[in-house]
Amino acid sequence: MSHADAANPEVLKAMGELFVSLPHCRTLGFEYLGTVGRKPTLKVDWREDLVGNPASGVVHGGVITSIVDTTSAVSVAANMHDYETIATLDLRIDYLKAATPGKAIYCTAECYRMASQIAFTRAVCYHDSPDDPIAHGVATFMRGSNPKPMLQVEDKP
């Protein structure tokens, strides 16, 4: 896993690992595959209990929302110079086409503007290539959203 291009590689590594280890992300089975440039990629395998439409076997849109939210948060971490707490302010998902049952879903995100208080992100979800997306998401995050750090000092590497 490369974190070399991150604003602070150590922060990205720790936050990337933290975000996929959160209980909800573990429940869904998210995997952090790494970051290229400052664009992280996460993966979620198809699972019967993630299905939203039992007639088709297509994964629930909520899983897409969660992976977009999480990958976008990691993309913000790739632009952090030091540890900070962030919170999603808003999120929009466009469902471009139905996901294919049985196939893993990948999400790649980028933080295209890191302003002093707000971070702006965009993300795509896909099976085989980001050029053939199943969903597109944009989000904004509040920076320094809580004085209580998401990573406890003793957890920091």
Place this chain on the structure above:
Amino acid sequence: MSDFMETFDRLRDEKRFAEVIAAVPYARLMGVECGEDANGELLFSLPFYERNVGNTTLPALHGGLIGGFLENAALLHLMWNRESLEAPKIVDFSLDYLRSGKAQTLHAQCEITKQGKRVAHVLIEAWQEDRKKPVAVARAHFLLSTGS
């Protein structure tokens, strides 16, 4: 019409809320519950479960989970209040996070703002202790006919 929609139709007529939720695997995984309020409108609830947490230090519910809960509420609300037995397809979903979701039950209720021939627009609101202090508000567009 799929077997699932036929089953859904029967469960709806008999108001078997728990079985409606049980028919959607991800809703079951989240732990969603469903019922009716005093006015006969659908009311969705999500009791607090540790597995749904997204910030362990606060602790707070995961934003993506809140999104999934609201999206699921919108879809079921729309299916519940429609006569057609074609499953609506979500087109887009937009969500504003207003407060962090505490370690408490989260509620959601929906309103169909517009139901056209091809597209429906649904508003969704989520709150915990006080309905006047929403945790999140969302809107979604659904495609109602496959157009084929």
